Amino acid sequence: MKIAGMIKSSLIDYPGLISCVLFVPGCNYNCFYCHNRSLIDGSYVIVDPRMVDSFLEKRVGLIDGVVITGGEPTLQAELLPYLKKIKNLGYKIKLDTNGSSPLVVEQALNEKLCDYYAVDYKAPASRYKEICGNNASANEVLKTINLLLNANAQLEVRTTVIPQLKKDDLMTMANELPILPKFVLKKYKKPEKYLPVDTKRVAKKPYTDSEIEQLAKLVSTVQPNTVA
Numbered sequence: 001m002k003i004a005g006m007i008k009s010s011l012i013d014y015p016g017l018i019s020c021v022l023f024v025p026g027c028n029y030n031c032f033y034c035h036n037r038s039l040i041d042g043s044y045v046i047v048d049p050r051m052v053d054s055f056l057e058k059r060v061g062l063i064d065g066v067v068i069t070g071g072e073p074t075l076q077a078e079l080l081p082y083l084k085k086i087k088n089l090g091y092k093i094k095l096d097t098n099g100s101s102p103l104v105v106e107q108a109l110n111e112k113l114c115d116y117y118a119v120d121y122k123a124p125a126s127r128y129k130e131i132c133g134n135n136a137s138a139n140e141v142l143k144t145i146n147l148l149l150n151a152n153a154q155l156e157v158r159t160t161v162i163p164q165l166k167k168d169d170l171m172t173m174a175n176e177l178p179i180l181p182k183f184v185l186k187k188y189k190k191p192e193k194y195l196p197v198d199t200k201r202v203a204k205k206p207y208t209d210s211e212i213e214q215l216a217k218l219v220s221t222v223q224p225n226t227v228a
């Protein structure tokens, strides 16, 4: 399992738990506003896996959970055995995914490897490729979300409200999704690193906190469990 970064202790990445966050390199999407561009452009450095293993072994009982994020973790062939290894140490596991690999998520569900899933739904289906690159498809993401709902998994779906998403886009997304236990609208922040071709797109003025709250109120008419 390749790991390209680690936050040893976080209070914000796993709801209600103290967690260690592991960043996995590589992604099949290319969202123009990606905040982990070094993980997707190959400029990352791999962390020594023995260091990560030894850290997790020593912190049993001191840290509650491990968050696997990226990049896109489901692209790693070793993901499932790795989750099993961490689970066997006694940690709760949260998997962050762009939702593009329903088959991998289905296997993780079948083997009960994760305790919490966070899936991004990034745009209305008709704008997925424009915003997340040519490999992106909302259909796969919706499949993943439906699998998780049908399995009663602990799930949140997240959307970063980039300035390019208007009120109508968010309402379309809310209607495309099944009713969710938690739908999180996240504020957009300009990434430090981006492609030159996206200079104008990333510089658009973000919504303010109060605008996001208004949008969340509107979206909650369709998705009652929306939070900003």
Ligand code: SF4
Pocket (backbone or CB within 6 Å): 027, 028, 029, 030, 031, 033, 034, 035, 036, 037, 040, 070, 071, 072, 098, 132
């Ligand atoms: S899916 Fe996530 S990691 Fe991949 S490009 Fe988009 S924002 Fe970046």
